[in-house]
Amino acid sequence: AQTVTQSQPEMSVQEAETVTLSCTYDTSENNYYLFWYKQPPSRQMILVIRQEAYKQQNATENRFSVNFQKAAKSFSLKISDSQLGDTAMYFCAFMGLSGGSNYKLTFGKGTLLTVNP
C-alpha cells in the first residue's frame, strides 16, 4: 500500500517570506500523480498544485511550486511571498491504482501552516 509522510505537523512563516513544506511517499508504481491540497478553516479542500510522475519538469502555479524528486520519492511544496490567506492545513496526496481498478488518493497527515503578519 502507498504511504505518504509529512514530517512537519506545524509550521509558521512571516508574511511575504518563503516556506517549504516537505512530503515523501512510498510506492512501487511507476505511473502516478501527486497533489498538494489546502484545507482552510472552512474545511473546503482546495487544489493547490498537481504533478504527473512522468513529467520531469516541476509544476508551478503562481506563488506555488514543487520540487519533485522521483528517485528520492520526495515532493515538497514551496510557497513564495506568503500571504495571510495561505494559512491552512496542507495535505500532500498520492494518486495511484494501489492494485485496484480505480485511481485513489492517499493523503498525508497534513501540515498546519500559519502565516503571521
Next chain:
Amino acid sequence: GAVVSQHPSRVICKSGTSVKIECRSLDFQATTMFWYRQFPKQSLMLMATSNEGSKATYEQGVEKDKFLINHASLTLSTLTVTSAHPEDSSFYICSASNLAGGRGDTQYFGPGTRLTVL
C-alpha cells in the same frame, strides 16, 4: 468551473436513525465519485469509490451495509448512513472526477457534511 456541492452541510440526528448526504457536480459530469471521512485534526480517509451506474467499491474496514452509496447519475451520488450511532459522528467529504476510475484526474471536493449523532 469544477464545482461540487454537498447537502446538508450539517446534520444532527438521533441514534438509530438513517441520514442521507447528497453530493452533486454542478458543472461537469462526474463519472467517478469518492467519499471520505475526516475526524477532527486528522487526515482524509477514503471510504469508497463509485463509478456511475456501478456498485461502489468500499475500502477495507468500511461496512458497505452501513454506508450505502448510490451513484445513479453523472451528477449525483448519495451516501446513506444507516442506523447511525455516536461513533459515526464525523465530517464526511465527497469528491468527483470526470474520468472513469478517476484515472489521473484531479478530484474536486465538496464542502463537506458534519454529522453529529446524539
